[in-house]
Amino acid sequence: MKMRNDCLPCIARGSLDAARLATEDEDLQRKVVKQVLKELITFDLNSPPPLMALVIARAVKEMTGVDDPYSRIKKKYNDFALELFPLLEKKAMDASFDTALRLCIAGNIIDFGTHARVGRQKVLDTIDEALVMEINGEGEAFEKACDNADNILWIADNAGEIVFDRLLLQKLDCRKITYVVRGGPAQNDATLEDAEYAGLTGMVKVIDTGAAIPGVILEYCSERFRKAYEKADMIIAKGQGNFETLDSLDSRIFFLFKAKCQVVADHAGCRLDDMVIKNSHQGFAGRKFGSCG
Amino acid sequence: MKMRNDCLPCIARGSLDAARLATEDEDLQRKVVKQVLKELITFDLNSPPPLMALVIARAVKEMTGVDDPYSRIKKKYNDFALELFPLLEKKAMDASFDTALRLCIAGNIIDFGTHARVGRQKVLDTIDEALVMEINGEGEAFEKACDNADNILWIADNAGEIVFDRLLLQKLDCRKITYVVRGGPAQNDATLEDAEYAGLTGMVKVIDTGAAIPGVILEYCSERFRKAYEKADMIIAKGQGNFETLDSLDSRIFFLFKAKCQVVADHAGCRLDDMVIKNSHQGFAGRKFGSCG
Incomplete structure (x- = not known):
């Protein structure tokens, strides 16, 4: 985009x-x-x-001289999400893949790229809304694709949010998943350190993109990541940053995010605040903007 | 500021x-x-x-090549305010100086410098709120100063808003007032054309600043305006732009505005959305920011 x-x-x-x-x-x-x-x-x-x-x-x-201005915020929201985790887990355990998926998308509200302040209450409200609001996209198609894939590359987004990802990972076969974080400080996006802190490294293979960019631009990424990217037969890309950088015609990609900015909402053909599940082959309303540059 | x-x-x-x-x-x-x-x-x-x-x-x-991008919006809000005028006049006629003053400040919500879109409903809601909300400042001191002054310079702000000013002008002795608009297109600020359209020229002497700036910076203003400014024994300055440019220690000035941006609210020592009546000699909380440049 x-x-x-x-x-x-x-x-x-x-x-x-x-x-x-x-x-x-x-x-x-x-x-x-x-x-x-x-x-x-x-x-x-x-x-x-x-x-x-x-x-x-x-x-x-x-x-x-500050290398990672978001480090304190990242720690704060990892801690907050970990504190919430037993409650989230209870909600997800009691119920379906759909609930875990909804909570996983809800976690994407913890984003300091689009908002300077998110706040704990906003996160709690988003969780409640996520369980009932209409999803823009196909949860069932997403679940089916997860079942059918042999090699899933999951590109994560923000610190704090990654704790929410654990809920959905628990519903999937983690052996076929490679979980990807950023290669260095990039806004409040999760890095290896966050993944470890949030308990992801204990449940799934974690690698990084090799780039300190809040999205995936292949030419900036490491050889190791590019190879993993090529090999995957399904890609789960969480958050706006991944959508903004990867919105190609690659039909392997499922984008999961909360639409938090109007430009992204326009491009995805959804409304602001929508919970979005989009697969590239469905096309994007926003393609009409392709020539704006 | x-x-x-x-x-x-x-x-x-x-x-x-x-x-x-x-x-x-x-x-x-x-x-x-x-x-x-x-x-x-x-x-x-x-x-x-x-x-x-x-x-x-x-x-x-x-x-x-466009000289006055706000011209359509100015016309629209002049028309809207004129359409509202009989209702506003009824509210103000039935009641006190205080009501007219409140409605006059409420009109300052019609500002396209701080918000890209104001909207009719926002104006209507602001009118309702203005009649009941607490005022940050002294309405009585303001009324007394108006009574005591012989030569009042009223520096207006936005198109549309100037129609609201008529309500307060009706409560004052217009013979001692010089009403001032901008010297050329400056955001949605009122110019001579707007003053005439809104019916101000029929009730009070109107001049302009000589400058197309949404505020008053004396060195940019005409000789005529500067003389009128010097001679006044009371100055009524409406809106944020006048406050931002004139917040000197000149104790003749009464600032009347809705605080619509946090920077101005901080400087005036008020909360966002407050209705403000401030006289310079009362000092401003924001003076602590004087050295920020």
Whole structure:
């Protein structure tokens, strides 16, 4: 997915959010934002928006020396999700694949790329809504594809959210799954450290993309990841960042996310706040925007 | 009031809003935003935020040829307010100076500088709330100052809103008032044309600032306005733009506005959405931010 005009002010805001997490010094925050704006002006706007997160991270590092401004937030939301886990597990255990799937998508609300503040109450409300709201997409087709696949690549998204993923992993045959996290700090996206902390490494094989990007852009990824990507016969891609970078015509991919920004909602052909399950071969309403760059 | 870091993404968004009003061409919109970002990076951030509206207007003009992107919106909200006027007048006639003052401040919700979309329902809701909500400031002190003054300079704000001003003007001795609008297109701020359309010219002497800025920066204003400004013994300044540019220690000024952005609310020492009546000599909580530039 290419940048849309709405991405420009959003990236400016995102750079300020990241700068604020790194430092309380307002002059330094301002330097970060100015540096990002400077690069944004000449940035190739045919690129997917998550690539700008690299620019923001670099500017934050350069101006503040902070390598991972989201580390405290990631720890906080991992802890919160782990604290919630017994309750979530009870909901998922009592019921069906569908419930686990819904909770797994609900976890995607823990996203600091689109919102500076999510908040515990928002997460709790999203869980409640997720159990009853209509899903934009086909849960049954997704379940069938999981059953039929021999080699599933699951590309995870955010810290905290990955704890929710455990619920669905418990319903699947983990032996055929490779679970993928980011190769380095990228917003509040989960890395190997988070996967271990959240108890994922004990249940499934975990690798990383090799890139500190909140999405998957193959040319930035490691050889190891690219090979795993090629070999998979089904790909589960969670979150907006993966959707924004991988929305190709690759029919192996199922995108699972909460639509938290209008640009992504338009591109996916859904409404803001929808819970989305999309398979590439179904096409996207948003393709009409393909030429906006 | 100087720029705060939050102003940077907000200006980026404002430039896109203005560009969208001027053209549907997404490439041109993007050029406007990029041009504004380019100038923002080197802009003197000790300036009050409304000065950036000049930069945005110039970029829109340069890229799209459109001189007044807000003209349609201004007409629409003048019409809407005129349509509401008999109802508003009834509310104000039946009651006190206080009611007219409240409705006059409520009209400040019609602001396209802080929000891209206000909407009719938002205006109607604001009117209802305004009649009952607590005012941050002293309505009685304001009324007393109006009674005691011989020469009042009333600096107006937005199209549509100026119709609401008529309610309070009806409670005052209009012979001692000079009503001031902007000297040219500046967001959705009222100009002479709007003042005439909204029926202000029939009840009070109207002049303009001589500057197409959504606020008052004296060095940009005409000699005529500056003289009127000097001579006044009381100044009524409506809206955030006037507050952002005139928040000096000039104790003649009473600021009347709805706080619609957090930066302004912080500076005025009030909450978001508050109805504010502030006189400079009362001081502002926000003075602590004076050194942020």
